[in-house]
Amino acid sequence: MSIAGRDTLFNSMISPYREQIYAEMNEVIGRVGSDMFKAQPEGELGNWVCDVLLEESEELFGTPADFAVYNYGGLRIDMIAAGPLTQGKLFELLPFENYVVMCTLDAYSTARLLEKIASAGGWPVAGIEMVIDSAGQPADVRIQGVPLRRDATYSVVMNDYMANGGDGMDFMTGQPVETAGVTVRDLVIAHVRKQTAAGQVIGSSLENRIRIE
Amino acid sequence: MAMAGLGQWPDALYAATGEETVLTILHTNDMHSRIDPFPADDKRYGGQGGMSQRAALIKSFRQTAQHVVLLDSGDIFQGTPYFNYFGGEPEFRLMSAMGYDAATMGNHDFDAGVEGFARQLPHADFPFLVSNYDFTNTALQGRTKDYTVVKRGRIRIGIFGLGIELHGLVPDTLFGETRYLEPVSIAQQMSNILRYDERCDVVICLSHLGYRYEENKVSDQILAKSTGGIDLILGGHTHTFMEKPEALSNKDGEEVLINQVGWAGLRLGHLELILNPVKRKKWRYETPVIVE
Numbered sequence: 001m002s003i004a005g006r007d008t009l010f011n012s013m014i015s016p017y018r019e020q021i022y023a024e025m026n027e028v029i030g031r032v033g034s035d036m037f038k039a040q041p042e043g044e045l046g047n048w049v050c051d052v053l054l055e056e057s058e059e060l061f062g063t064p065a066d067f068a069v070y071n072y073g074g075l076r077i078d079m080i081a082a083g084p085l086t087q088g089k090l091f092e093l094l095p096f097e098n099y100v101v102m103c104t105l106d107a108y109s110t111a112r113l114l115e116k117i118a119s120a121g122g123w124p125v126a127g128i129e130m131v132i133d134s135a136g137q138p139a140d141v142r143i144q145g146v147p148l149r150r151d152a153t154y155s156v157v158m159n160d161y162m163a164n165g166g167d168g169m170d171f172m173t174g175q176p177v178e179t180a181g182v183t184v185r186d187l188v189i190a191h192v193r194k195q196t197a198a199g200q201v202i203g204s205s206l207e208n209r210i211r212i213e
Numbered sequence: 214m215a216m217a218g219l220g221q222w223p224d225a226l227y228a229a230t231g232e233e234t235v236l237t238i239l240h241t242n243d244m245h246s247r248i249d250p251f252p253a254d255d256k257r258y259g260g261q262g263g264m265s266q267r268a269a270l271i272k273s274f275r276q277t278a279q280h281v282v283l284l285d286s287g288d289i290f291q292g293t294p295y296f297n298y299f300g301g302e303p304e305f306r307l308m309s310a311m312g313y314d315a316a317t318m319g320n321h322d323f324d325a326g327v328e329g330f331a332r333q334l335p336h337a338d339f340p341f342l343v344s345n346y347d348f349t350n351t352a353l354q355g356r357t358k359d360y361t362v363v364k365r366g367r368i369r370i371g372i373f374g375l376g377i378e379l380h381g382l383v384p385d386t387l388f389g390e391t392r393y394l395e396p397v398s399i400a401q402q403m404s405n406i407l408r409y410d411e412r413c414d415v416v417i418c419l420s421h422l423g424y425r426y427e428e429n430k431v432s433d434q435i436l437a438k439s440t441g442g443i444d445l446i447l448g449g450h451t452h453t454f455m456e457k458p459e460a461l462s463n464k465d466g467e468e469v470l471i472n473q474v475g476w477a478g479l480r481l482g483h484l485e486l487i488l489n490p491v492k493r494k495k496w497r498y499e500t501p502v503i504v505e
Binding site: 003004005006007009010011013014017018020021024025035076078079081083088091092095096097161164165166167168169170 | 245256265267294303324382384385
């Protein structure tokens with residue numbers, strides 16, 4: 001298979017654009033240990049992105065987030081194959097210019113967010129375990145291993161699209177939000193480079209973070 | 214041809230000889246800046262897609278088909294570095310070179326804002342049809358159309374477009390003052406205009422509403438059942454891979470087809486509309502063509 005098609009006119013129209021970005025996009029910035037898929041209620045790709053957000057949250061915001069969540073529709077490819085990982089692949093996974101934010105949610109808003117995750121069939125998370133019950137409601141929620149508390153507030157790392165009420169989450173608007181000034185894609189790329197410099201492969205596994213009963 | 218300019222005479226000729234007219238409808242949706250094919254290591258779509266590959270397919274259809282229309286149902290933008298770097302310019306230029314007749318706008322076509330889309334419009338030589346967005350006071354005011362009429366041989370093809378509710382889906386800052394209008398009643402108005410005022414033989418809706426939803430949200434299925442006079446809804450947004458069009462009954466009990474061909478330019482939808490000498494319609498369709 002070749003990138004160029006059979007139509008020479010179109011190949012000649014495309015190649016000036018491709019040449020401008022080819023080297024940068026094809027730079028191998030890391031190595032993926034095993035195939036990662038986008039899936040519901042849980043997939044390796046979503047787990048990985050949320051792990052990166054949660055792990056990097058302390059450095060970005062000064063305090064670590066309690067959990068990370070990502071809208072399922074915000075991941076734009078179905079899989080990343082084991083092997084070399086290019087920068088371009090992360091542009092495909094995370095094409096949007098969405099910024100990393102930390103929201104402070106009271107228990108009520110946290111519950112609304114968990115309901116949204118459950119009704120959507122499970123979104124990528126890190127730092128949370130939960131069950132989606134037969135009524136499509138969240139149940140047995142654990143945040144950092146602790147059941148949801150009515151008197152608690154939670155710091156949640158996510159993208160600004162969600163924090164601004166995207167994907168029908170009007171309840172998110174007006175919550176306290178801190179912005180880190182870095183896009184999710186740039187953060188993930190920087191994280192991969194760090195991992196690679198430390199001699200680590202990229203990967204994640206399924207851990208029953210969200211189960212459907 | 215020597216008969217050109219003789220008004221109605223060619224129609225009479227067709228009627229006398231009983232010839233059929235065949236209109237080949239080719240369509241895409243949710244191409245998402247997929248200019249290159251998927252890489253070979255992609256487990257699902259390796260080697261599929263690509264705009265040069267699609268252009269070659271379309272060209273081969275044009276060589277054999279009697280009449281062709283080429284249409285897109287939105288979300289042209291966003292999904293590969295091509296969009297991050299060039300803002301949609303190559304997508305519009307390549308679609309123009311392929312001879313697209315019309316497209317509608319998807320929610321991701323707002324990803325660089327109304328202004329970002331408007332800035333790329335000079336690269337598109339086909340119209341954008343969106344009848345249920347009011348762009349007053351935005352950079353797109355007067356730069357899209359509600360509908361268009363395309364003539365092929367003796368047939369008049371009416372095409373209009375519908376966009377999805379933007380609030381809650383697209384950040385407010387990107388769509389600005391664009392107003393979303395309830396699509397079902399507007400679709401009926403468009404259908405009436407095209408069928409009665411514009412005397413179209415076939416009415417096609419380019420929709421980015423989405424195929425169907427579990428919740429009660431307007432979709433192509435709801436649109437199909439709630440309106441009359443539309444022959445074909447070419448959908449998008451839900452990235453639905455349909456093996457063949459779905460035939461439903463519209464509000465008048467007449468047949469309306471819905472089709473959608475996945476995303477990323479992986480498939481080229483292909484339907485044929487056959488009009489007999491008195492313009493009675495019959496559909497013929499095959500599974501969408503794999504672009505590779």
